[in-house]
Amino acid sequence: MGLFNKILGNIKLKILNSYFGYTVSSAPFDGEFWDHDVARATIDAIATRAAMGNMRHVIMENGQVKETVYDSPLAKMINERPNDVMSGFEFKYRMFANLETKTTAIAYIDWQVVDGNVIPVGIYPVDYANYQFRQVIGGGWAIEYNDFEGNTGYLRLQDCIIMRKFYNNHQASGDGNAPIYKALDMSKASDEGFIEALQVSNKVRGIIKQKKSMLDPEDVKESQNNFADRFKSAAQNGGIVAVDSMEDFKELNVNAYSANAVQQKQIESRIRSFLRTSESIVNSDYTEQQGIAWAQSVIEPLWEIFAQAVTCCGFTPQERDKGNKMIMSGGRLMGASLSTCVQVLNATKDTGELTTNERREILGYPPVDGGDVRQVSLNYVSADSQKEYQLGKNKDKNKEDDSDGKGKSDGKADDK
Template sequence: MKEKRSLFKMIFGTSRQPPQQQTYMQMLNSSPNFYDFSGESYDSDTVRATVDAFARNVGKLKAKHIRRVNGEVRNTNSEIEWLLQVRPNKFMNAYIFYYRLATQYLMSNNVFVWIRRKPGSNDVEGYYPLVSSGVELLDVAGEMVVRFRFYDGKEYLAPYEDIIHLRRFYFNNDMFGESNRKALTPILNLISVTNQGIANAVKTSAFLRGILKFTAMLKPEDMKKQTDKFAEDYLSAANNGGIAATDSKAEYQELKSDPKMIDDRQMSAMESKVHGYFGTNEKIVKSDYSESDWGAYYESMIEPFGLQMALEFTTKTFSGRAQGHGNEILFESNRLQYASNDTKVKIIETLVDRGMMSINQGLEVFNLPPIENGDKRIMSLNFIDAEMANDYQLGKVKSKTAGGGGEEK
């Protein structure tokens, strides 16, 4: 019989932390604890669509491991770059990984990614996003350690230096981003009540409502029996025709139902408040944006998130010595994918002519496949080195003769 393995053991292994003296970290002006907001805000269709729009676009960011040497940027094609571009861990591809980080970033304003390193070395084996019910900062032998409490009751301790920590709404707490609870709950409750009111109004308008007035003297029990019989026959959903019939013993007086429902403008205003809270708008959520709409959204939401990831991934992935040798992680996005064709053509013409873009990079903008030797950069002969401009004007530049020599002009 095949042995069942828990996901917890598959990620963290079976080893336990050695028993050490643990005390809570002393913060300057806040608690060293963070507890995830367990509300149902993600169950709101408005919130979910808004968060999904952000996460879908963050998922398309491309990680690059570069090395800056003497002012020059060199691509490394390292194992770390492969992890971040293809499969950060054994359970997630890169798109799902960044989608998860972006979703957690907006929903709890704190993202925790554990860097799992290979035993006996500092080499990275994988990146694992951790979603826990609570996080506590501990002082173990003078080092900051993070204790995660998961929803199934299990705990795990990890050095803070091995935890990538992204934050949003970073204000009161020394280490953690603020919760969405107080800011988001009121508007979500209002939207929920509005939706329930619309549903109840629809239900109410589908049934007869009124007073059954008896013209003859009846005993209370007979009156109740007649009323229940009338309601069963005519005031239930089974009365598809919406017509009731009475004899001379009773007279039915209909009560007009006039439910008050919120109009589209007011509903749109409430949803707009949710969109604004998450830094977006209806056009982005519905993918109905223009080139300028996308540019504004990218610069205000996606680019800052990518910058924060780049700084945190770099600091936590590489040692101080490796960073000193120029190792760095960047997150790029091809913004030209969302530009109009006219804009793409103009930009490509300008960048290729000046040697700032290769042929394959230009093809990528139009979602075309690369060509052989397309990574070479070409440049128009209409441009010269700025430092040589005066020499050209004064006629001091040497021109090569057909025989390969040169002479002063």
């Protein structure tokens, strides 16, 4: 079971027969997609950017954020140190990379009781070769999975973070990346054909023709070896090969046949389009508009998938009913031009949408103490009270209240 064998291998469950139907088994995965250079570079761009998002625990009320739980152990663990061998960034990167390569990413949360509270003590990505859903005796569901070493393990489904994409035919997993394998095969065949041609052209230099008739095969082989030695010696000493009048050497040119530049570019474009990421994004030479569009269409949906998966696994139904949920966000303006950042800062400087540290983060500066407090300008009032504020009616009313002795907190007027 790999590195986390000690943790995941200790889980013992009594399993019933599997849930009938192929759709509760995972889609096949062989690692071919991740092993392709263009696919890996594109997935790396997606996973790197998505892993920069921060997980936050919030409490919602009437569709709005009522409270942010800054000391949430689950959010802190995901963002900083989910287990003993991974940082928060590495864990998030691995989850998003697994989602792109396998179309299903799974992580197990290890819950323990500490001081009477149930808290997470570790989160571990599950490296599976295949898996299926199984019923547990006594109620509930489990994941029965096989790792790449042939071991079988069981995990409680309620303790697993599961993310899926291309989620249509299979119930247990995404449908896999099979539609892009033809493009991968074409790219692989082109590369292998070019390599083989280069190997032949580097090894076979030419053809030597003996003008002597009726040579014995052994004499032909001896003559060939003799010429090869002369050819090798010439390569090391001046580059000139001497031949006698009975030998005729003809240089052999082997052309490497493979997909031309246009065809190869089309194949690579199909792979990137399958991952909904352009070449400019992968090469980090995209425009501001391209970056924002890519973030909205690719990265933000991944954050939503991850946040909902953690919410379902990290909170009980009762906790979710009380508004507890996870959200993931961060760095939407990363990659934006400096002028755009300045425009955003100027537009929000008096309204309190951004804290001091959030404003510093946009500019790439580190946070400061006390910078997480929202500040607003006192030059703004409620629209309903705007007329009273401008005409000073509220001030006159306060004077009248004071003269009547109603302006005191204890309801009594001063004795004079």
